[in-house]
Amino acid sequence: MRLIIRLLISTLAILIAANLIPGVVVASTTTAIIVAIVLGILNTFLKPVLQILALPITIMTLGLFYFVVNVFIIYIATYLVSGFSIDGFIPALLFGLVVSIISGILGMFLD
Incomplete structure (x- = not known):
């Protein structure tokens, strides 16, 4: 049951982020x-x-390369x-940032 609620939270976060950020297109709720x-x-x-x-690049950039890895996953x-x-x-x-923030906020209510 908890997995389904997490999936719904992520889906809601994706839909909100797609509506907030220009350049992001999600065709439907199923998508x-x-x-x-x-x-x-x-x-x-x-x-x-x-x-x-x-890890070496992430250390050299003081953790900023972590965002590039996140963008790569989204791509x-x-x-x-x-x-x-x-x-x-x-x-x-x-x-990625909006989905993480919204999922985190909504996930707090789950715990």
């Missing part, structure tokens, strides 16, 4: 659900590997999910 699932899978399995590989999701597109690096960066 937002699929994006939430794909981002969850990518964040679980691929992101830790990328963070370890990028992979846009490639995997039809109906989800982002027009550039800045919209992808803002999308």
Whole structure:
């Protein structure tokens, strides 16, 4: 049950971010659900590997390269999910930040 609620929170965050940020297109609610699932899978399995590989660069940039890894994960999701597109690096960066903030705020009510 908790997993479904987390999925709904992520879906809602994705829909809100798509409406707030110009350059982010989510075709439908179904697409937002699929994006939430794909981002969850990518964040679980691929992101830790990328963070370890990028650790020297992340240290050199005082942690700012972590945002680039996050944008890369979002770009992979846009490639995997039809109906989800982002027009550039800045919209992808803002999308990741907005989704994280909204998911965090809504997730506090879950705990």
